[in-house]
Amino acid sequence: MERSCKSLADGVELAVCRTEQFKTGLLSVTLAVPLAEQTATVNALAPEVLCRGSRRYPDMEQLSAATDRLYGAALGPSVRQRGESQCVSLLCSFIDDRYTLDGTALLEPAAELMGEVLLDPATQDGLFRQDYVESEGVNLADDIRARINDKRGWSIFRLTQEMCAGEAYALDKLGDAEQAAAMTPRRLWDGYQDLLRGARVIVCYGGSADPQRVEEAVERHFGPLLRGREVRLPCQVVERPAGPVRRVTDRLDVTQGKLAMGFRTGGVTMGTPLYPALLVCNALYGGTSHSKLFEHVREKMSLCYFASSMLDGVKGILAVSSGVEFSDFDRAEQAILDQLEAVRRGDFTQEELDAALRSVVNSLVSRRDSQGQMEDDWVTRLLSPRGGLDGELLARAVEQVTGDDVAQVARLIQLDTVYRLTGKEGQ
Amino acid sequence: MEFVDYPALRERVFRSTLPNGLRVMVLRRPEYSRQFAFFATQYGGMDLRFREEDGAGWVDTPAGIAHFLEHKMFDTEDGSALRVLAANGAVDNAFTASHITGYYFEGTRGFEENLRTLLSFVSVPYFTRESVAKEQGIIAQEIRMCEDDPEDAAYHQLLDGMYAHNPIRSRVVGTVESIAGLTPEILYQCHRAFYRPGNMALCVGGNVDPERVRALAEEILPAGHTAPVAVDLGLPEPRETVRAYAQREMPVSAPMFELGFKGTPARPGEQLRQELTAQLACDMLLGSSAPLYNRLYQQGLINGSFDCYYDAAPGCAHLMAGGESREPRRVLEETLKEAARLAREGLDPELWERQKRAAYGGMVRRLNSLESTCIDLVQSCFEGDDYLRFPELFQSIEAEDAQALLAGWCVEERASLSVVTPPAT
CATH class of the missing domain: 3.30.830.10 (Metalloenzyme, LuxS/M16 peptidase-like)
Structure with missing residues (x-):
């Protein structure tokens, strides 16, 4: 290649x-x-x-x-x-x-x-x-x-x-x-x-x-x-620290509630030195089917069918999404925050860390097996204001991430907004 | 292991059947970074009634049990299975459909360890009352999620309208009530019946040594050969659909529909051929190069969400098409009219050749994906066929075959329409 x-x-x-x-x-x-x-x-x-x-x-x-x-x-x-x-x-x-x-x-x-x-x-x-x-x-x-x-x-x-x-x-x-x-x-x-x-x-x-x-x-x-291009301003990314937590609830005719929680990553984005640690942190916290959210909130507490986190590395936003019974909103929200707190304290095993690290490496290395993903990565990297490493270099950087790095980056992650989608009154 | 070359596709597949009946395939892809392994059984949401082990009577099981079993197979006595895969950064998952349950992982390191783990957790069941009870909570949430999905609702409403008896009607996830009574005993019984190597297949894709794959499968899986159990699919299906129309309300932005034409199941060994013929017939009738599609699109009766396809399972085969439409009934009317015209006048030869070329290209493109290629190989192996034979099959399919299919299937009494509408305000 x-x-x-x-x-x-x-x-x-x-x-x-x-x-x-x-x-x-x-x-x-x-x-x-x-x-x-x-x-x-x-x-x-x-x-x-x-x-x-x-x-x-x-x-x-x-x-x-x-x-x-x-x-x-x-x-x-x-x-x-x-x-x-x-x-x-x-x-x-x-x-x-x-x-x-x-x-x-x-x-x-x-x-x-x-x-x-x-x-x-x-x-x-x-x-x-x-x-x-x-x-x-x-x-x-x-x-x-x-x-x-x-x-x-x-x-x-x-x-x-x-x-x-x-x-x-x-x-x-x-x-x-x-x-x-x-x-x-x-x-x-x-x-x-x-x-x-x-x-x-x-x-x-x-x-x-x-x-x-x-x-x-x-x-x-x-x-x-x-020929004859007049390229406008380069594409900017607005970075904003999380303020006081905002709460929003919508009602719709649904049988399952949805809980979505948005966090700001405290200035860590693609192309910054802590970005590899942020990828590992996301995997450890909620990005995989053996993450803390999956293991604790879904498997141990049976609170929801899914609970996972996803990262927008260009913007610096981490979002947790979960499907819960209406009566479990508060418990699920607390459980999701508790797990983030655990990552911040460094409360995870070497095994969990290794698994998170390897899953990130695996997904980065695997992307070269897909033309579509490679195309998407080019576009993303070229538009990321701070650039970014290509998949293989990034995978190597991820391999160097330590538990302290992960805890450090988790402490920078701040809750910004909590969104709930619940049923109609009386449901 | 023996291998077959497919020169037109530049593929090489190694194949072997173990003494215990397991069919093993390896798709060699030396240039891929990943390995993908797919281990599947011919057992799914429709296989609810089967012959007892002693052959004496029939066992009836509740809807959703195959899917429930799939979830529970990830539990092992020491809880180690997923840790091994996770430690290697591999991604594992599984799915259950009407007549297949498949488990897989994809990874870039520790391949042999990963494969051992996959083979072992799928073949060694471990269920407890507690773990079954806990899973009932999780799956109940999954069922709720499906119940809120309008596409899923339209699809099942359509199956109910098309089939009178075939258990394809049964929801793969079951219902909250149907899974409530499941016990470890019944799960063990289903595992014994359907997870025997003779009822299963393994396909690995990537840069791997085929002999090692075979050796590991032989080492880890039970040795004895037992034939697959007999499954009862209910009374024979009438030729016609059950009802022509059904609708329900859900919170959607625009009406969604799914229409179906009930077909005739392929004879054994003819499934792949029927699949290609039916997909081409579908493209000729409703594909994006077909005159009808363009007419419907221009009239605003369908939009880019529209899709049409062929699907089959034991005892059933059908064409389906669906999407959003303000007037689903008119879409069905126009489709029936066009099918009658094609049946009467024959297919446009120029369009037919183009469709064949396009369909061929589409299938070649699909081979980029290790995942879909391995899954397609296993599905077709379960049907006693070889998926990668498609280039030669294409050569032998004639426009008259597709015309005959449209004439036989796309008629009013074999049609059914399912609509999900926004709530009346």
């Missing part, structure tokens, strides 16, 4: 991972801008409308026929959030040249198709087609409203909204449902031109082609993206 990253123009990076490990090639183009209320909806909607059709393949049936001919290449949009950045991507996964029935190379035609979708869309009077804007606007609004269907995801989403109120981080990366439903072709078109001009561009490729071939395909098919 050979990895390289180079700048193709001001604000444009190309990351290539050459390997024959996979059956496929993966090519992605990411446009990253600061997440902002005025632009979030436009940026999230644009790739959906782009995927309705290009000038050459003006509807989904024809576009789909084009991907079918590329052996069922999976072409699709993605909207990700990294810290306070909104990342709008187009990804294409296609089988490697070695597996096509007639030896056809697919990298170049896939890049061509992506270039057409991004830069040469189907238009009407010089703007996006009205019918596409309307129907994708409604679809996006539905997606945003559908967040509530997954109660666990919803509780974490609501926690974030409350905890980071006033920070761009709290905005929905998909934007606003009403704005989406009311979008006009003119607004979307102008907004998309701003995104194309002003975004930081990250192109990633993983597969068997050599970097030169990839660069040529990118130059040829994404040319307009590489």
Whole structure:
């Protein structure tokens, strides 16, 4: 596996991972801008409308026929959030040249198709087609409203909204449902031109082609993206210490309660010296199925079906999520805090520490077995304000983490907000 | 161990059947950092009634028992199993479906120790009254979580509408009531019946030595060979669905639906072929390149959440499609109309060739994942087939096969629609 990253123009990076490990090639183009209320909806909607059709393949049936001919290449949009950045991507996964029935190379035609979708869309009077804007606007609004269907995801989403109120981080990366439903072709078109001009561009490729071939395909098919860029401010991350603990409760018609607790990591983020210790701390506390939360809150106390912690390393937030009976909210909350206290005191065995450390190393090393995860890591690292080590270097740093480091970092973690999703009155 | 090469896919799989009946497979992937091991039994949520060990009568067990058993297998007498895997940083888990229970780990170090542990905790049961009682609390929470999941609700409402007898209707997790009466004795009995090596398979993927995998399996698992027990799947299913329509209210943002067409189970040895044919038929009818999909999408009747697929289990096979829609009944009507047209006029040859190519590419892409490839190999081994034969099978499937399937399955009396709507205000 050979990895390289180079700048193709001001604000444009190309990351290539050459390997024959996979059956496929993966090519992605990411446009990253600061997440902002005025632009979030436009940026999230644009790739959906782009995927309705290009000038050459003006509807989904024809576009789909084009991907079918590329052996069922999976072409699709993605909207990700990294810290306070909104990342709008187009990804294409296609089988490697070695597996096509007639030896056809697919990298170049896939890049061509992506270039057409991004830069040469189907238009009407010089703007996006009205019918596409309307129907994708409604679809996006539905997606945003559908967040509530997954109660666990919803509780974490609501926690974030409350905890980071006033920070761009709290905005929905998909934007606003009403704005989406009311979008006009003119607004979307102008907004998309701003995104194309002003975004930081990250192109990633993983597969068997050599970097030169990839660069040529990118130059040829994404040319307009590489010239005349006016990259806006670099993507910032707002860091804020935890204040007095905030409490929020919502009521919905549910049979199981959801408890979500948000913590700030006290300035420890990806790229800082204590970050490896924070990864181990999260694994030990609630990140694995042998963590303290799993062992004590689920297994020993039978308080809930799940209780786990997750980390946003770019932003510096740790969130604990748990599903509990309504009557057990207080006990579960206390148990979750007690376990954090135990980590702070260094109250864990060498065995627990080793297991946490190895599980982090395992997950970091394993990521190179997945093209999708490698792509995601490139994007994350390039957008992390303090950079970050690549998976293997980070794994080595994690191996050096001591119990004292873990306790130290746990003492920096402060509770910020507690969110409860409970049943309707009288339930 | 013997190996088979699949030159078109650049894969090599080692295979062996141990004297105790266990089928062992190793997918060699020298360039992967991880190892993935999958150890599974042909036993799941639908296998509720089975022949007693002495062959005298039938044993009836409550819904959810296979899944409950899966949870309890992680307990060992000295509590060491998971510690070993955890100490190596390996990730272990398990799942239970209608007719399979699988246990697995993935890790990057201590492979042999990890594999020993997996084989041993799955083959040596240890249940106590206390541990069963404790698990009832945990699983009750899991059941509640499933009950709040609208997709799950739509799916089960559909199965209830499609099948009159087949135990596929039974929820894999069971209900709070059905698992309340479980005891260590009945769990031991199910373990004896279904966790015998002759009813199981092991598949390992990664940079591992196939002979070592075989040797470890032989060393750790019981030696005696016993044939799988007979399972009763109930009365034969009628050709038609039970009811055409069902709906319920849940707190969702937009109506969700799942529609199904009841099919005919494949003959033994034909499962993989039927799966490929049916998936292609599904793509021709409702796939994203098909005219109907695009018409429905343009009319706002479906959105990007829409998905269609084939699924099968012993005694049943069906096509399903679902997503969000403001007018699920119209989606079903249009689908029936289009299926009738395809059955009458035949499939568009150009689209058919493209679909085959796309489906082939999709299956090749799926091979990137060690997890899905190992699981697919085991599933197809349980059916007496070889999943990696798909490139040649594709060659032999004709448009007429898919047309005949649509003509036979996608008709009104074999259709059922399940809808979950937001509460009426």
